[in-house]
Amino acid sequence: MKHLNNKMIADYVLKTGSKEELDRLKTHIESCEICRKKSREIARIFQSSDNNSITPSTELQNQILAMQRKSTAIHGSSRVAGGKRQYHPGILAAAASIMIIIGISLYLTDSRLFDQQPIPKQPASINMKVIHGIAMINGRAFENSGILNEGDALQLNENTAITASYGSYYRLKSSGRASLTVNISRIENNKSTYSIAVQKGILLSDIDHRKREINYMISTPHGEIESLGTKFLVVVSEKQTDIILAEGSVRMHCFRNGQYLNGEPGKRYEIAESVTARNAGNQIIRSINNFELPDNYPKTLQAGAVKKAVQATTGTPQKSKPGYENTTSENTEKSRYGAEKESMKEEARQSRSQMRNELRMKTQENREIRETRKGRRDR
């Protein structure tokens, strides 16, 4: 009798053939011991694994439901705005005139209603002064001083330094090209709120911690840094955001994984892609204990608060080399993180290889157990 090949048996196990063909295969398999054994083996391959441990979390369900509710709310209002329902123009005109009459009569009878309105928000402008280099607001260069309002885009050319003030002050310095946008700058209930988006570049902020009336926030493509009265440096590159904290405290927030972390003075933090395999594709806030500010950073930064922060962390003063002016931010970044990242990658590589070795040993042990059992059975 001619035996069935593996593909035919697979057809039978997976029930992928026509009815006639499956019947023919079934008849053969029932009568042939070898093919029956083979079909059992193939069926074992397709036996479902033990997946009992895999269950979706309730947290995930809540997240999905929250998202759905939010979406329903937005969608519901847009449907109304989209005008799916159509009313007669006469009805609309009558409704509008009734509303106007009610509005006027309310105003005339009780003007106190209008006293309870919230105090309007006032725009707060930021005064800028160029120390050296070229700075542009909305594409227009400003020579000595300029005003930055909400929505304005600020661009700093290479090796440009400016100071900005809003009650307290902060300083902006750039070694490469830096671009920033003012997201919010307003005074509300006697509290000034400033939120600046840094797309790329270096920003040194120096906020007076005694000025409690100032809310200061920096957002980057990777996360947000809220100042809690501090001196800190933010370096934004394409892949990550670095925060070097000189004094005081900041609260950092990573967009990708929602992580929050409070920074300590004298430490460097980075919001960057994780280098471990398990967190691949995720961004995290990482604290770097031992670090050195590269020599090719601008001297102005080396000399200031950042240098102190670095010294406090490493215990050694930073060297400074001439010729830093000609380096680009990309080169700076490469020299700064190259060695550190390599060592982290190496560490991850070693742990993976160790894991693989353990696994290999485990498999070997299992094989031996199986062979022993088989030998015992044969005997």
Next chain:
Amino acid sequence: MISEDKIVTAYREHAREILIYLNRLTGSAEVSEDILHDAFANLVEYSKQKQVDNIRAFLYRTAHNLALNHIRKNKRLTSIDSHDDRAIFCSDDSTARIEKEELECRIYDILRDTDEDTRSFFVLRKENGLSVEEIADITGKSSRTIRRKLKNITEYMHTILEKEGFFNN
């Protein structure tokens, strides 16, 4: 737009099976949950424009596409992650389960070297017990291709496992 009740029902009925599929495909529980979340988000968004007749197929299809995108992006790292999971999977020392677990480990080891489509078809069939027609609906591939690929991988896998002595007893 899809109602909250429908979302709850869909989650209760399909989330687990899709998560099992994603877990096997990506090798990471965290990534799988993220993808499942995105699949539901896509369902909500899509339902604003058009009615979704087959929610299960829609979720599977979206999760499948998102998982493939993730695997393509993190090809190297995913394979390492899968190693981690395999280590966890093999860590049970009870001798009664060793054989089955080892077979499972080896099956997924072999599967790792195959193409994305074959991997998806195999997992959908093995872990989720879907028919060829259902797999075709989810992946958008023809039934004929799925049948052919499933048969090829079965034959290949059986040959290797037989050679390695998995079916000797």
